[in-house]
Amino acid sequence: MTDLPGIVITGASGRMGRMLARTVQDSPRARLIGALERPGHPWTGQDLGTAMGGAEIGVTVTDDPLEVIARAQVVIDFTAPAATLEFATLAAQARVVHVIGTTGFNAADLKKLEAAARHAVIVRAGNMSLGVNLLTQLTKRVAAALDEDFDIEIVEAHHNQKVDAPSGTALMLGEAAAEGRGVALENVSDRGRDGITGKRERGHIGFSAIRGGDIVGEHDVIFAAAGERIVLRHIATDRAIFARGALRAALWGLGRKPGSYDMIDVLGLGEN
Numbered sequence: 001m002t003d004l005p006g007i008v009i010t011g012a013s014g015r016m017g018r019m020l021a022r023t024v025q026d027s028p029r030a031r032l033i034g035a036l037e038r039p040g041h042p043w044t045g046q047d048l049g050t051a052m053g054g055a056e057i058g059v060t061v062t063d064d065p066l067e068v069i070a071r072a073q074v075v076i077d078f079t080a081p082a083a084t085l086e087f088a089t090l091a092a093q094a095r096v097v098h099v100i101g102t103t104g105f106n107a108a109d110l111k112k113l114e115a116a117a118r119h120a121v122i123v124r125a126g127n128m129s130l131g132v133n134l135l136t137q138l139t140k141r142v143a144a145a146l147d148e149d150f151d152i153e154i155v156e157a158h159h160n161q162k163v164d165a166p167s168g169t170a171l172m173l174g175e176a177a178a179e180g181r182g183v184a185l186e187n188v189s190d191r192g193r194d195g196i197t198g199k200r201e202r203g204h205i206g207f208s209a210i211r212g213g214d215i216v217g218e219h220d221v222i223f224a225a226a227g228e229r230i231v232l233r234h235i236a237t238d239r240a241i242f243a244r245g246a247l248r249a250a251l252w253g254l255g256r257k258p259g260s261y262d263m264i265d266v267l268g269l270g271e272n
């Protein structure tokens, strides 16, 4: 029992934090040893199980990342960019696997995560589900097979509490489409059309975001040409798919060499 890897969940009171805590608790392959929240959070000092409205589980919510990360083998982190950068530094110092589901990083943030990955294993993906990661591979193949007569548009929909757009998943799909076409996404990305935008530019990849209600996450990759259209679609109806993927990444990362990995590595979906 005590040989099982100890996992800390950050942002434990969040939508994903709660789902992750339940998923790790239910797993016979890992132990939940810590739950982290931001300083001053009302759950601090309470048992996580009772704070979530259930039975006591013997894990006290803390706001001290240093202490709890030092006791762990893995940190699973679905919070916000600034928090994740702080945890990445601590996980690198402690040589602890850091599984990052957080989205909304800018280029400077990503450089800092690359630096942290020189010292510890980081597994990061804007979407940890099997289905979306498979969809990225399909997107790359379809984009490689079609020419620029097919306009690529990515449409995503999420709940009304989401703070970043386009979603991390939409950006993964955009990267996959650009890679399939042999171009850099930053050179062809169309985001936030509004007003007199001019005609669509050939070869560009467009992004649109819908926000409403409790939508868990929906993504379409549209390849639209004159007279025909291909739509690749993923619909998430349960956050458990992300939590299961994150736990799988956590177990996969144990014992690996320091570096940056993603779910394509974890799931073995890369091309040889």
Ligand SMILES: NC(=O)C1=CN([C@@H]2O[C@H](COP(=O)(O)OP(=O)(O)OC[C@H]3O[C@@H](n4cnc5c(N)ncnc54)[C@H](OP(=O)(O)O)[C@@H]3O)[C@@H](O)[C@H]2O)C=CC1
Pocket: 010, 011, 012, 013, 014, 015, 016, 017, 036, 037, 038, 039, 041, 078, 079, 080, 082, 083, 100, 101, 102, 103, 104, 125, 126, 127, 128, 129, 168, 242
């Ligand atoms: N990769 C994937 O598969 C998925 C990624 N996500 C991403 O995960 C992230 C979280 O999503 P979601 O759970 O819906 O968001 P929530 O807002 O529900 O949860 C985020 C949690 O992180 C906490 N938090 C923020 N800063 C800190 C800090 N410094 N220390 C400790 N805790 C902190 C928040 O606390 P407070 O409320 O006090 O701010 C909150 O409890 C988002 O970036 C989202 O896009 C979501 C689903 C799947």
Ligand SMILES: O=C(O)C1=N[C@H](C(=O)O)C[C@H](O)C1
Pocket: 103, 126, 127, 158, 159, 162, 166, 167, 168, 169, 170, 216, 217, 218
């Ligand atoms: O914030 C969310 O909820 C989600 N975020 C991820 C993203 O930005 O793509 C993954 C999933 O779609 C849910």
